[in-house]
Amino acid sequence: MITIQEIETKERSLLAMKRAKELGRPILMSEVEKMNHIDPLLFFSSGNEHYSGERFFWKDPKDEFIFAGLGISKQFQIDQSDDRFGLIEREWKEFLKDSLISNPFSEIGIGPLIFGGFSFDPYKEKTVLWSKFDDSLFYLPKYLLSVIKGQVFLTTNFIFTPNDDELLYKHIIDERNKLFQSLQKHHHTALPALLETKEISPEKWKNTVDAMVKELNRGPLKKVVLARELRLNFNDIVASEAVLQHLNEQQHESFIFALESNGDCFLGASPERLVKKNGTELFSTCLAGSSSRGHNPEEDRLLGEKLLSDQKNLLEHQYVVEMIKEALEESCEEIILPDKPQLMKIRDIQHLYTPVIGKCSGDSSLLHMVERLHPTPALGGLPKKEAVEKIRQVEELDRGFYAAPVGWLDYEGNGEFAVAIRSGLLQGKEASLFAGCGVVADSDSESEYLETSLKFRPMLRALGGK
Numbered sequence: 001m002i003t004i005q006e007i008e009t010k011e012r013s014l015l016a017m018k019r020a021k022e023l024g025r026p027i028l029m030s031e032v033e034k035m036n037h038i039d040p041l042l043f044f045s046s047g048n049e050h051y052s053g054e055r056f057f058w059k060d061p062k063d064e065f066i067f068a069g070l071g072i073s074k075q076f077q078i079d080q081s082d083d084r085f086g087l088i089e090r091e092w093k094e095f096l097k098d099s100l101i102s103n104p105f106s107e108i109g110i111g112p113l114i115f116g117g118f119s120f121d122p123y124k125e126k127t128v129l130w131s132k133f134d135d136s137l138f139y140l141p142k143y144l145l146s147v148i149k150g151q152v153f154l155t156t157n158f159i160f161t162p163n164d165d166e167l168l169y170k171h172i173i174d175e176r177n178k179l180f181q182s183l184q185k186h187h188h189t190a191l192p193a194l195l196e197t198k199e200i201s202p203e204k205w206k207n208t209v210d211a212m213v214k215e216l217n218r219g220p221l222k223k224v225v226l227a228r229e230l231r232l233n234f235n236d237i238v239a240s241e242a243v244l245q246h247l248n249e250q251q252h253e254s255f256i257f258a259l260e261s262n263g264d265c266f267l268g269a270s271p272e273r274l275v276k277k278n279g280t281e282l283f284s285t286c287l288a289g290s291s292s293r294g295h296n297p298e299e300d301r302l303l304g305e306k307l308l309s310d311q312k313n314l315l316e317h318q319y320v321v322e323m324i325k326e327a328l329e330e331s332c333e334e335i336i337l338p339d340k341p342q343l344m345k346i347r348d349i350q351h352l353y354t355p356v357i358g359k360c361s362g363d364s365s366l367l368h369m370v371e372r373l374h375p376t377p378a379l380g381g382l383p384k385k386e387a388v389e390k391i392r393q394v395e396e397l398d399r400g401f402y403a404a405p406v407g408w409l410d411y412e413g414n415g416e417f418a419v420a421i422r423s424g425l426l427q428g429k430e431a432s433l434f435a436g437c438g439v440v441a442d443s444d445s446e447s448e449y450l451e452t453s454l455k456f457r458p459m460l461r462a463l464g465g466k
């Protein structure tokens with residue numbers, strides 16, 4: 001049976017083919033339909049046969065935007081460059097020119113949208129750990145399931161080149177039908193057994209922190225974030241959908257993200273927004289300064305009170321507030337910024353937290369703001385450039401996408417980026433987890449070590465560890 005919608009799709013694909021031939025370049029055709037409820041994690045899992053290695057997932061803390069992407073319609077990637085944010089943005093805009101977008105809905109986050117991220121520092125010496133990821137990597141998916149405030153939409157993206165004929169249209173319909181058939185099946189993947197958890201050079205890491213504290217006392221550096229790695233071994237391949245399922249259950253108050261690339265998968269549950277753009281409004285988060293959670297409500301409250309008045313943590317936090325304020329002031333007419341931090345309490349840890357809202361003037365793009373903000377002193381340090389250079393020099397870890405921006409950008413310039421912390425890289429039967437902490441002049445290496453141990457917990461638990 002051929003539906004009305006299929007007839008419309010056929011007409012549009014003929015138009016896209018004609019346009020591609022006339023203009024002599026690829027043309028995007030994008031269609032949005034409203035769906036009955038589909039669980040986005042089930043949608044992600046159902047892609048494990050045909051789209052493995054070409055999937056992504058995203059969920060914000062309030063479930064306002066949930067995305068699952070299957071297949072790569074077009075990949076945007078850029079290696080080492082001083083202008084990688086601008087290049088991604090310009091390539092995306094260029095690619096969207098003359099496209100045929102059928103989107104009768106007004107919601108943000110449906111239609112053509114790219115998802116991906118950036119490495120923390122493109123100038124850090126590369127190791128094999130991150131060999132499957134470019135310094136900037138974004139996908140326009142073939143299929144995007146968007147759950148926007150509970151409503152479900154499916155966007156299908158197809159690219160027509162000047163050489164395509166009607167066979168491509170037939171292929172589109174067949175593929176889409178197969179995708180829906182696979183959704184009917186139940187997909188449940190179990191996690192393999194965790195055999196070994198290995199901390200990478202903990203003593204050496206503490207020595208680096210000690211040396212950094214001395215250096216911070218001499219100035220002019222004020223803060224440097226230092227990170228370390230846990231390496232895990234399993235008795236079988238770790239499926240990204242199994243870990244995502246756990247993260248979604250265990251860390252629902254966080255941004256949950258996953259990005260597959262060439263067989264590896266980078267994923268995590270981050271509490272930290274870098275920046276969100278919705279029309280002319282920008283939202284950012286200052287998150288720095290940490291304490292453990294209490295074993296009971298009273299102990300938890302006392303730990304929170306102590307954190308709110310702890311000079312070392314308040315200073316760690318203040319550096320972030322000042323930098324984010326300065327960055328937003330450049331693009332915004334008005335800024336709403338509370339004068340004192342509050343607490344953000346999540347499952348394993350509590351943080352000092354200051355939300356920031358900016359009303360932008362002119363045209364400040366999301367990726368421009370990402371560039372301006374990354375890395376904030378919560379992940380890099382202060383001053384920014386010197387801190388990143390210091391990390392490049394002294395940190396043993398190859399951060400890759402850890403602590404860097406991960407998120408989405410739609411065809412109208414709206415989107416959101418989180419800071420990819422509380423994260424890990426799945427590689428077959430192995431996984432690497434990453435955690436860091438803000439080192440300031442009166443840091444103590446043993447407490448910073450314990451702080452990073454808390455920050456490994458969300459990923460460790462999701463992978464079946466303790």
Ligand SMILES: C=C(O[C@@H]1C=C(C(=O)O)C=C[C@H]1O)C(=O)O
Pocket residue numbers: 225227272287288289290316351378379403421422434435436437438439455
């Ligand atoms: C660097 C991480 O976390 C960052 C560092 C914090 C700190 O040092 O207090 C707190 C929140 C995050 O901005 C991490 O989780 O790996």
Ligand SMILES: [Mg+2]
Pocket residue numbers: 288289290316437438451
């Ligand atoms: Mg800290």
